[in-house]
Amino acid sequence: MSxxxxxxQWNKQKLIYDAILLATVGLYIYIFLTVASKTGTGLDLRGIRIRAYGSAAFILLNIILSIGPLTRLDKRFYPLLFNRRHMGVTFFFLALIHAIGLNLPVLPLKVDGVLTWxxxxxxxxxxxxxxxxNVEYTDLIRFPFESLGAAALVIFFVMAATSHDFWLVNLTAPIWKALHMGVYLAYGLVVSHVILGPIQTNQHPCLTIGMGISLVWIVGLHLFTALREANVDSQPAGPSDASGFVDVGSVADIAENRAKIVTLAGERVAIFKYDGKLSAVSNVCQHQNGPLGEGKVVDGCITCPWHGYQYLPAEGASPPPFTEKIPTFEVRLMGDRIWVDPIAKPPGTRVAPAIIG
Amino acid sequence: MNAFAIALIECLLKAVQIYFIAGLIFAIVFSLLGVQRTDPGARGIAPFFRLIIIPGVSIFWPLFALRLVQGKQHPIEKTAHRQAAKFSR
Structure with missing residues (x-):
């Protein structure tokens, strides 16, 4: 935290995550080089290496883009999200090696990239x-596809360079997230780079089939998840009473140490049930705007499912010495019905929890 | 090759290079001496943290230069609830 x-911020889980990630990337490149060298592609070893790193980067990009929507569909994918930024930085270096090669005096491995070869x-x-x-920008057949890859690489560089938490704080999470949404533009550029480049000269159907699967999977998965999320947000809140409090459901709807999520005041609110009490906070974590309501109460703190940032439910603030704060909401209990004031309290405002029973 | 295209590309790349080198010089000085003035979270020596922010500061250096000149720290994020809470006081 902050x-x-x-x-x-490595811990045991993140180290295991990174070790599996690097081993898988290394294994893929080894298999690609071995198979491509032995099947007589007509390319020299340098050309094969360039394609090995390029294809590894593209596959990793597809995995990275899939993690977000998959976590919206099934919580079992959360462990993949927990260290996604390391995956992103690894992906950037693969793309960079594809473009400029690898020639560091401290490393025995030397690889030519597109630029150097x-x-x-x-x-x-x-x-x-x-x-x-090549400046044939008006000709689809001879289009200078390299420039599309270069533009994508610039976007990936900006993303990798701003992946540290320092940037979340200094750009603020909404701006940081908007900046990192550039990954979709970059994905489009990479797809165009492959379609207008390698696919036009490549005789093997694998590349075309792989690209088709990638496009259908990424676009389909995102559309499906977006429609599902929009459906959740469009669910009408319950009736409101004379003081403006909104009926958001029954206590029995919420499992112990978990939350119910409703949309109030233009954003999702998470109502947590814990220790015989109810507290409502903004669903938006201050760190990366993760969905707090999908997390749980651990050691008396709401714990964000994305990166483990924690908040005291009644305080809307991280336990000292941490400094994150989120808006809070007044909660009342009438019988077993939960009523929430839709007007947010300033971040970190203590609101007495509603006592159950 | 197209001579005009070469001249134009050389000129654009030079401009990017100058911007980035200026940013790199600023970023090195900023990460050593200025970052704690704009972000209280940057405490202690933390050499790898200071190193890791250099590429990004080399891109966004005008933002940090402005914050240093204005004596401002990082902003607080705006979300729908935060905005609503701000106006409900």
Whole structure:
């Protein structure tokens, strides 16, 4: 949480996550290089390596884009989300190696990238050659697809460079999230990069089939999840009483240490049941705007399912010395019906919980 | 190759390069001396944290330069509930 920044917040689970991630990427590249070298693709080893890193990056991008919607559909995917930013940074480095290669004095592994292999033999700077060697932007067949990949790589660089929590605080979560939504633009650029480039010259159907599956999966999954979420938000809140409090349901609707989520005042509100009490807070975590109502009360604190940020239910604030605060709502209990004031209290305002029974 | 395209691309890349190098110089100084003035969460020596923010600050350096000049810290986020709470006081 936010007492002071650390470079990388590793714990045992995250280390296991990263080890599995890196081992899987390494295994994929090894298998790709072995199979492509032995099946006679007509490419030299450098060309195969460029495609190995490019395809690894693309597959990882598809996985990254799938995690968000999958967690909306099934909570069992949350562990994948917990360390997604490391996956994102790994993906960026794969894409970077695809583009510029890998040639560090401290590493024994040397890999040529697109820039160093296809654009490093003329009298122009490789980067200038990349953009200037083909300017047929009006011709779909000869389109300079490299520029699409370069544009996507710039977006991925901005995302990787701003992946630390420092950026969430300094740009604020809504702006940070909007910036990182650029991944969808970048995905479109990468798809166009592959369709207008490798697919046009590649004779093997695998690439075309893979790209088709990717497009249908990513677009379909996002549309399905978005419609489902929109349906949840469009559910009308219950009737309101003379003082404006809204009937949001019965105590029996909520499991112990869990929440019911309703939409009030233009955003979701999470009503938590814990220790014989009810408290209502904004559903939006201050960290990455994660869905607090899908988390649970752990050690007396609402715990965000995304990254474990915690808040005291009645206080709307993280336990000291942490400083995160979220808006709170007044709750009343009449019989077994829960009534919530739809007017949010300023973040961190203590609201006495409603006592059950 | 198209000479105009080459000249234009060289010019654009040079502009990006100058922006980024200026940002990199600012980012190194900012991460060492200025970051704690705009963000109280940046405490202690934390060398890897300071290193890890350099690429991003090299991109967004005008934002931090402005905050330093104005003596401002990072803003508080705005969501529907936060906005509603602000006006309901």
């Amino acid at each position: 007492v002071s920044y650390k470079s990388i 296809y654009h490093d033999f003329g009298n122009l700077e490789p980067l200038v050659s990349l953009f200037a060697s």
